[in-house]
Amino acid sequence: MSLDTPKFSDFDALYDAENAKVATEMYEDPDLFKEEMDRIFKKTWVWVAHESEFPDKGSFKLSQVGLDPVIVVRDRKGKIHCMVNRCRHRAATVCEVKQGKTSSFQCPYHGWGYGLDGSLRAVPYPEQYGDDFDKSQHGLLKLRTESHEGMVFATFNEDAEPLVDFLGPEVCRYMTLFMKQGGGFPVKVLGEHQFQVPMNWKVQLENTTDAYHFPIVHKSFMQTLDEKTEDLFAFMDKNEGWVEDLGNGHSIMMMMPSRADLDDRLDDPIEPRFEWLAEEIRKEGYSEEQVKKIVLAVGGPGFNMNLFPNVSFSLSFFRVLTPIAVDKTDIRHMALGMDGGPKIANQTRLRLHEHFQGPMGFGSPDDAEVWERVQRGTQGGEELPILVNRGIVDEEPGVMGPRGHVSSETGMRAAYKMWKRMMEQEA
């Protein structure tokens, strides 16, 4: 399908930026979904892994860029490669292990062997291919790969701008702040919750910087918190926070500005809810300064940041979306900890993660329910728009783009603006 196809010639009808209205087809049209996979997921930087998930030479992890299954791997020199998981002979996947360590990838069908950098190394019985068979032209299909703050991104687009330019200075700055929850240790992925939701991927894209839903959808989670913690989550009433468009579709929801930079809090007394934890860490012989830093890190920073198109930093975990079909999206919630940090601190992080996240968390199932309800709701009233205009009335200029009330839909507008910019470009 090309731009001439009348169906997708009018992107203003799909997203009306001036009035911040999203058309129903945006969640429902399978042809539009295919176009999105080509024009967005094949064109931009897509998050594929965190470096701690494949820490050693030869370690790898399976991931996805749009609909393409990929392998992310470190070669013998530690360089990161990302390539499509498809043999160049007759297309069999060369790896079906989710995560592991290897010295090469051998196709199970006819035995073509690939190096860690994806190059074709060995072809059994090569004589029948003749003398001019060029192995160098038959390596696994490679993607460009770059990392920032341990986050690995890949793109099919050779002409894409450098990753840090795509992220922009504000995103990079906040990424550094986010990683301070390592508490002085490298941030490490401790595990992931995975669940599929019958919804369009953009319903998730909208959610990470949506504070408006929090007191409603997560009421039952709030009810299980002690008063102090509940107060921490009462950011809607306090009016201190904001949502800001950080450029290129990215946005931040600053819920607790006092926790933007954890280092600013190092002189604070330890929160009563974590006093027991501080005591345990002291017993392991850490200095008082380290104890404070680690305990602060366990609590995590005070913001969510959404990166277009598929990853977000949500208080103390990564949230990754993978589009599967127009009405099907895979969600991963990756629990983070301190690599080499005190066991008890990581245990506490794990239990906090389990409390809110994942298929049995006190938060995620309620999110999943309302997202599915959006998909079900858009079956009716096709002509009605989806409104993302909240907070447009009192937006002010921020560093990179507009900044609105903490509950404004500024982040969604940022994402849809980028969506439109990418969709308008020729695939």
Next chain:
Amino acid sequence: MTEMSKLDPKALLADVTEFLWQEADILDRKDYDAWIDLWLKEGIYILPIGDGEDYENQLNLCYDDDKMRRMRVDRFKRGFSISSAPAADTVRTVSRIVIESAEGDVIKLRAAEHLVEDKFGRQRMWAADLFYTLRKTDDGFKLERKIAKLLNSDGMLNSFSYLF
């Protein structure tokens, strides 16, 4: 629990089967107060992810001590959680019960669970291996540890508004 069951494996199997079926029925009926009563206070209820068994130091779907278990049940009951108001309906069977050991008051066993959930006119099916540590008390069997390991625990799941 008679003295007989200590000596007679068949009687013990019959006793634990009765208990497991009673629990399965309680969970399908979502009679969570009754379920809480089946537990020892120090009991731990776990849904792990993958094959690891260092539950404390790994990410699980849930790792509930008494406090978390009560909060979880409370959340289900209070009606503020949109995903559990209403929750999916479930029908489950527990079978293929194997007693691994019975020493003193402590019985370890494993079993298979099949569960079908129904919500929004769609049904989903789940299978799990159950691992129990039961303690025999004057008040019948009590749960000391229950691990429900979903067949695809490290795969793509959905959200759950009920217990396994």
